[in-house]
Amino acid sequence: MVKTNVDEDRLSDLHFQLSSADRRRIIEELQAQNLKLNEVAKKLDITATEAFRQLQRLTEAGFLEKTNEGRYRSTAYSKLILESSAAMDFLSKHREYFLDHDASLIPPQFRARFGELSKSALLTDPVTNLNTGSEVLEDAEKWVDVMAVQSLEQHSQILRQRSLEGVKIRYVSPESVIETTKKGLIPVKQSGERRFIPRICAVIVRTDKSAGFALPKLDGKMDYQVFAGTDPESMKWVGDLFEDQWNKARPWHP
Secondary structure (H helix, E strand, O other): OOOOOOOHHHHHHHHHHHOOHHHHHHHHHHHHOOEOHHHHHHHHOOOHHHHHHHHHHHHHOOOEEEOOOOOEEEOHHHHHHHHHHHHHHHHHHOHHHHHOEOOOOOOHHHHOOHHHHOOOEEEOOHHHHHHHHHHHHHHOOOEEEEEOOOOOHHHHHHHHHHHHOOOEEEEEEEHHHHHHHHOOOOOOOOOOEEEEEOOOOOEEEEEOOOEEEEOOEOOOOOOOOEEEEOOHHHHHHHHHHHHHHHHHOEEOOO
16 A cells, blocks of 8 residues: 555545535636636626625635635635646546556656546557557648657558658667667668667657657567647647656667
């Protein structure tokens, strides 16, 4: 059992505050604009008495504050809490996936940012995903970043061709394939810059147009179920993770 230093009473109270759909909506509305009591009641279609009760509860909890003009506004603390709860919402939405996939190798700072992937889609058909991966690589215009246990020959051929066409290619591979690379079983003339890391935490395919990542199953095998997105938040999360691993990896030149 994993032990933590969490204050369970304080955390339980926090979860209670966020368990109400009305309270969450009030916080979200006040992120956008400051509102008076009657304006909050009208937006949520609740009575003024109920609006006052919820506003008072949220103010006492530190989510809101009241201005001198009698308007309520969200606090910096409430914004941080909503960002953190977005990660929990993402995990619960994809509960079945995370029950049998290993996210433990993802650095903690990125697990805390899982909420940024809220707009990404979970694509579950491996064959379709592999074919889509080829289309993504062919569609890239400026650059491609790949982190994978092994390169599929189909994708390797596409990447070599794209590199000849001027697309910048970067690879992060596990150190376990260095010897294979030396023996030439993986083409050493494959264009692009390659670095090696002791163990990859996820499979990543990222281009200037889209981003996708996949986690290994708990037994270490890949089933190529992929989270894919083109929205800025998903692109940034996947991009930041790749850069983090790229900077930790070491170069190797054949």
